[in-house]
Amino acid sequence: MERDFIRWLSHRVRSQTSVPVGIGDDAAVLAPSRDGLVVTTDMLMDGVDFDSRKDDARRIGRKSLAVNLSDLAAMAARPEAAVIALALPRSGGRALGEGIYEGLFPLASEFGVTIVGGDTNSWDGPLVISVTALGRVHSRGPLLRSGARPDDEILVTGMLGGSILGRHFDFTPRVREAIWLHERFTLHAGIDISDGLSLDLARLAEASGCGAVVDLAQVPVSPQAHELASLRADGVSALDHALGDGEDFELVLAVPPDEAHKILTSPSLPVPITRIGRFTHESGLWKLLDDGSHEPLTPVGFEHRLA
Numbered sequence: 001m002e003r004d005f006i007r008w009l010s011h012r013v014r015s016q017t018s019v020p021v022g023i024g025d026d027a028a029v030l031a032p033s034r035d036g037l038v039v040t041t042d043m044l045m046d047g048v049d050f051d052s053r054k055d056d057a058r059r060i061g062r063k064s065l066a067v068n069l070s071d072l073a074a075m076a077a078r079p080e081a082a083v084i085a086l087a088l089p090r091s092g093g094r095a096l097g098e099g100i101y102e103g104l105f106p107l108a109s110e111f112g113v114t115i116v117g118g119d120t121n122s123w124d125g126p127l128v129i130s131v132t133a134l135g136r137v138h139s140r141g142p143l144l145r146s147g148a149r150p151d152d153e154i155l156v157t158g159m160l161g162g163s164i165l166g167r168h169f170d171f172t173p174r175v176r177e178a179i180w181l182h183e184r185f186t187l188h189a190g191i192d193i194s195d196g197l198s199l200d201l202a203r204l205a206e207a208s209g210c211g212a213v214v215d216l217a218q219v220p221v222s223p224q225a226h227e228l229a230s231l232r233a234d235g236v237s238a239l240d241h242a243l244g245d246g247e248d249f250e251l252v253l254a255v256p257p258d259e260a261h262k263i264l265t266s267p268s269l270p271v272p273i274t275r276i277g278r279f280t281h282e283s284g285l286w287k288l289l290d291d292g293s294h295e296p297l298t299p300v301g302f303e304h305r306l307a
């Protein structure tokens with residue numbers, strides 16, 4: 001199966017190759033990068049990140065690349081290439097493999113990503129997809145988690161929560177938005193929301209050696225978060241979903257106050273942006289109370305468990 005599949009793939013990918021040596025040799029060759037190469041990898045597994053019994057192979061394939069592009073967006077990097085490793089179940093593997101690639105090709109071309117190689121294996125286990133994405137550091141430098149300073153504003157893109165209802169497959173990685181903002185404004189730090197707003201915000205604050213106070217009333221709660229809260233009726237509110245659901249793939253940014261003001265009053269934002277709080281000297285995650293004081297906010301979100 002593998003030889004046939006690779007032949008199909010090389011044929012399918014050849015038309016979009018824009019790198020010195022792409023798919024088909026022992027390894028790929030990329031042009032040197034003046035400002036630095038950004039590398040990120042994300043592995044998706046059947047039963048954790050998707051359900052191959054229910055979910056269309058093309059949506060699974062699209063997601064496997066999109067989650068990696070979201071990490072490049074969090075660095076304000078420009079995507080360039082990707083390497084795809086597939087562990088396909090023996091039964092039905094060929095059709096599944098083709099479906100996965102057909103799902104990720106349109107996203108790759110939308111974001112200027114060339115598929116430069118990978119590996120395709122089959123086995124008796126479930127579908128596993130590991131994508132490694134490569135991008136170029138922006139000439140203004142990479143956007144890191146560690147640059148937030150006390151008094152920076154906390155800004156988020158888009159609407160949060162309830163992505164399990166479908167957006168975790170169909171989201172747009174915020175690559176263009178991150179670069180657009182990075183080129184026009186001073187951003188101190190950024191992270192993408194892969195595991196939940198409160199958890200990822202806490203990670204950014206910790207990496208920056210500061211804390212964060214969130215004004216819960218300002219958190220942009222998505223219609224899907226409301227829908228999920230009423231569908232499940234399990235006491236988890238729409239706001240809880242916005243704070244703790246994984247896979248929003250929006251951006252959290254730390255921005256100095258004057259720059260944040262410029263962003264929030266800009267007439268041409270490529271995505272809605274909301275101020276949800278402020279970074280502080282005092283470490284930890286906090287929620288703002290009506291009287292201006294704050295109390296602890298427990299970070300919740302998705303974490304892989306290891307025994």
Ligand SMILES: [Mg+2]
Nearest residue numbers: 071074192194
């Ligand atoms: Mg990330």
